[in-house]
Amino acid sequence: MAKAFLSGNEAAAHGVRLSRPKVVSAYPITPQTTLVEKLADFKAAGEADFKYIMVESEHSAMAAALGVSMMGARVFTATSSQGLLYMCEMLHYVSGARHPIVMVDANRATAAPWNIYGDQRDAYAMRDSGWIMLFVESGQEALDTVIQAYRIAEDPSVMIPVMVNLDGFTLTHTYDLVDIPDQALVDRYLPPLHTTNKLDMKDPKTLCMTVGPDYHAEGRLLQQKAFDDAEKMIIQADREYAALTGRGYHGMLEEYRCEDAELALVATGSVSGTARVVVDMLRAQGRRVGLIKIRSFRPFPKAYFAGLGGRFKGVGVVDRSISFGYEGTLYTEVRAAMYGSPAKMQNYIVGLGGRDIPKEVVVQMYDELEKTVNGNSSGEMRFLGMRW
Amino acid sequence: MLEVRWHGRGGNGAFTAAKLLGHAVSIHEGKYAQAFPSFGPERRGAPVLAFTRISGEPITDHSQVYSCDCIVVLDETLCDVVDVAGGLKEDGVLLLNTQLSGEAARKRYQFENVKNLVVLDATKIALDVLGSAIVNTVMLGAAAKAAGLVSLDSVERAVDEMMSPALREKNKRAIEMAYGMAEGGAQA
Structure with missing residues (x-):
């Protein structure tokens, strides 16, 4: 090493x-x-x-x-x-x-x-x-x-x-x-790789x-x-x-400080690291927040999300992507897998074209999610940190 | 967490300084560090930024640096085109490569709110010791001491490990000189 x-x-x-x-x-x-x-x-x-x-x-x-x-x-x-x-x-x-x-x-x-x-x-x-x-x-x-x-x-x-x-x-x-x-x-x-799915003079086949x-x-x-x-x-x-x-990444996905969380953000990639810092910050203030980091998008951890039921009051999904005419790509997947869950859900579109995702914006996600849980939703899908 | 912002022009070696610092503290001082440039195309002569984060704990924050414990300005002409002191913490240190005295620099660049200003003629040191006006390692030496970022020994080991053999000895000499000057009260 x-x-x-x-x-x-x-x-x-x-x-x-x-x-x-x-x-x-x-x-x-x-x-x-x-x-x-x-x-x-x-x-x-x-x-x-x-x-x-x-x-x-x-x-x-x-x-x-x-x-x-x-x-x-x-x-x-x-x-x-x-x-x-x-x-x-x-x-x-x-x-x-x-x-x-x-x-x-x-x-x-x-x-x-x-x-x-x-x-x-x-x-x-x-x-x-x-x-x-x-x-x-x-x-x-x-x-x-x-x-x-x-x-x-x-x-x-x-x-x-x-x-x-x-x-x-x-x-x-x-x-x-x-x-x-x-x-x-x-x-x-x-x-070393051993496969039978190859061109081999002794075992001819069509690929x-x-x-x-x-x-x-x-x-x-x-x-x-x-x-x-x-x-x-x-x-x-x-x-x-x-x-x-000695290094592992929790397989398909990782829960970070979700044990007794009421609000959970779902994220993938580098923004998960920033969100960890924000979770620690908000936990220090007594807020019950956690992070779910998706590591495998395909196969999608469907069983995990389907099994969440009412464990969280609110689930927010962070997307550095959007499927125009619908919503954030990751959000569609998470919400579909959570079909039937009573959790309130919200989608945040951030970080497009290299836009930074400051910690304040991640805090805003938890704030918006809390409002949604309390019945004051600002809309299911939100672009955050925008000029207009 | 210590956050350092480097101001240079493309070709000055600002990002090399950011990496040397990160390497020195993470490989030789048992700490964690992150170094990154201002993202995007590299253009010689254009104002560029580089950043170093230093912490005793693993660093997972991938947002940009917005407030700084230390700001290092490699090229004085940037003071007229960029808000180089922006985001400096109240107790933070700003190091400026200039021939001006601290008092004159404060007035000329409106650094009234900068509590800890360190000025040094890094270009002169670079010309004398390196034979070229590349001041990144000189300013790293000064910042290491003035802002207490890293020990001289760790910086020199980073130079040995990251720079080509022909550059090592003279850069270490330049770093030692700047480190000594910052120690001896280059502070304005």
Whole structure:
């Protein structure tokens, strides 16, 4: 174990290095660039022996990754925003053909208007791509989650690609103290990939084939079932990682100071960290507030939310995203899973296009939620910290 | 929690100073630190910000820094275009690279409300010791002492670990000189 002062992107790159992919194929895009540059540094310094394919676009980055995975080898790529959107077609190919590719998405706003800063609209636009989608809160969690992601993706019961989401700039370009686990430890945790889902002269088969109406739906049913197994694997992979390294992230989601809470905020990514500070502040004032940090968006922790019943009087959902014509993307998911719960609910749209989410705004969320619980709702969905 | 804001122009090395400080306290003093630049495209010569947070506890706050215990201004010309003293806490320290005396700087830049102002001609030190007008490490040395951010030894170890071999010795010399000046009462 070595301690280092690293950016989120550098930390994630260490996670990739320690996972020993055979190939990295990537195309640079802000704010992902320093991650793939760091991987190139590792390669140049002889600290990693993967083949580095410099492709001409994100679509090709994922197409090349699919080719590698079809040969039964471990592969990594990373992108962001427009790059992810351009890659979209290939995401469905990879998930449908059940290739356990791991990718980091440095979450960034989508154009127009052009904006290179952080929000989560790029990832949520890929909600139905058939990928496991994990969100992390720190550089350390990015490093650890990339390693866990291969364990999850490559489990024979799962075989689903994983997208590890890292907030653009807020995490990718922020430095903090990171523990880098030893290679030997990671090797114990993550054995080399063994898959039968590959092109093999001794066992010829067709991959990425055409499937007509007669079997297509059955394939989709298998994908849906695999997501149930993925949920178990996300929990198990995190637990085993914690046993080895001392660091775990509570599997699918984490409750922070929710024991006797009346009001709970649901958040994902870096804003969860800011919300922890606010929870501590408000708890010191005697207010019964807590935080639910969603780590896995797909599979969604449906059973947890369905089981909440009347445990909280109010549940607020923090969205760095909006589905125009409806509401915050995360809010729709949480509210649907909580169908029938008597809890009052509210949705806060914040942090779009890199707008900071100050602690005062998180305090305002708890205040608005309390008002809603007391019957003085200012509206179910609110944009906070706006000019107009 | 100590919060430090660095003012520079693109190319001054403000973010390098922010990272050196974060590295020094987190790797060598058993504390936790966070360092980040003003997010976005990097443009040489444009006003830029960098930040360092230091705490005895893990730092999970990912909001921006709004109030500061220490503000370090690498380039004096920024005082005319940016509110460099904005958000400084009452007991906070502002360090300014200038040839002016403390009294003259206070008047010239309307720092009347800045209780702890430290002025030093960092450019001169940089030219003398480094042979170029790059003042980030000089100002780090002064801030380390004046605001009690980190020990000289930890900063020097961070320089050894983060800077290229050719730059290490002279930067450590510049840091020692600035640290000594802040100790000897560069304060205005």
